[in-house]
Amino acid sequence: MRPVLLAGSSHPALAAELAKELSLSLGACACRRFPDGELDIELSDDVRGADVFILQSLHAPVGEHLLELALMSDASQRAGARSVTAVIPYLGYARHDRRVTGREPLGARVVAELLAAGRVDRVICLDLHSRAVEGCFPRPVEHADAVPLLIEHVKRNISGPAVVLSPDLGAVKRAEQFARPLGLPVAVVHKQRLSGAEVQANGIVGEVKDRQVIIVDDMISTGGTLVAAVLTALAHGAKSPVTVVASHGLFVGPALERLEKQPLARVIVTDSVPSAVGARFPLERVRSAPAIAQIIARLCG
Incomplete structure (x- = not known):
């Protein structure tokens, strides 16, 4: 038909x-x-x-x-x-x-x-x-x-020792899905959610010191989880700037303001929602079609 x-x-x-x-x-x-x-x-x-x-x-x-x-x-x-x-x-x-x-x-x-x-x-x-x-x-x-498409996009920008970082326990399987074809280790941030927009990171399981960090999540909403992961990774000796990868870039509430203050090499999302207006950080969109x-x-x- x-x-x-x-x-x-x-x-x-x-x-x-x-x-x-x-x-x-x-x-x-x-x-x-x-x-x-x-x-x-x-x-x-x-x-x-x-x-x-x-x-x-x-x-x-x-x-x-x-x-x-x-x-x-x-x-x-x-x-x-x-x-x-x-x-x-x-x-x-x-x-x-x-x-x-x-x-x-x-x-x-x-x-x-x-x-x-x-x-x-x-x-x-x-x-x-x-x-x-x-x-x-x-x-x-x-x-x-969309993960294979995102992996291909990320692969072009990896140089030297790197690690895939899950920003919380809920994203570990996704981080492993990214890390496996890239041949990279996985580290995990221990996170406590304080409210719908605020989180607190309490440490990292895994090694990020002197490594390029690729933070992987399914979506970027207010950016609270990702900011906490970025700051925690840097506090544990990770290389700056940091790469962030997510399937859905919603960028609601204070997300744009929060992310533009962070040392980000690039933020990679798909085009599953219309592009964020006014982003003042390196934002790259991967075609989901x-x-x-x-x-x-x-x-x-």
Whole structure:
């Protein structure tokens, strides 16, 4: 069956990149607003019998982007699409995959149920915060992996003794995934979270002294975790400047201001969300379209 690629309003540039990678033309879809602020979605292209792929990254404002995605999916189904796949390079609420006190919502599950209510048949995500998030979805989840693309980008800038540093215990598996093909050791920062934006590092397990440090995480949000890791690595004798690698560069709140004060050789992220405006540090973006296109091509057979 023929695939049709539609772009939500959250990241049209990546949708255009993906269409180019797949040798497709973007399907026409109008997204307007009524005077009261409600979304007005209308498909201009015929999708009857087609496998529809809707690209919508769920960064801020997450709720608006999520609702738009669900409405686009519902419109596609009602127009006769054979199937609808949500292509979500960055999945908002992915960190809400467990309850700590027992008195908070399971955000990842709520997002999954909302997508199911919009009659999404399948989801494609790029580098999920945790594979456990897949268990929240009642529909199949395909995982596009940007790590090989990031490793190739990092490999060109390694010279001399180096180490891959995990900024906390939760990122150790990801750090090991990076370190293995690079033939590098792994070190881990012991971190204590004080609030949603503040962390405290209590030491490092592993050797970083006189080594080039490559800090690896799945995302950069407020930058608190990464700043703590940078300062701790330097305090333990690591070489300056430091390289930071993450799949998703959100750069929210004080992130840009925090990072520009640090001795950073480069900050490497994918283009899973639109580029940060006003970054005054060496920011490099790696194309995620090839990884996503590979999954779509496989699904289309």
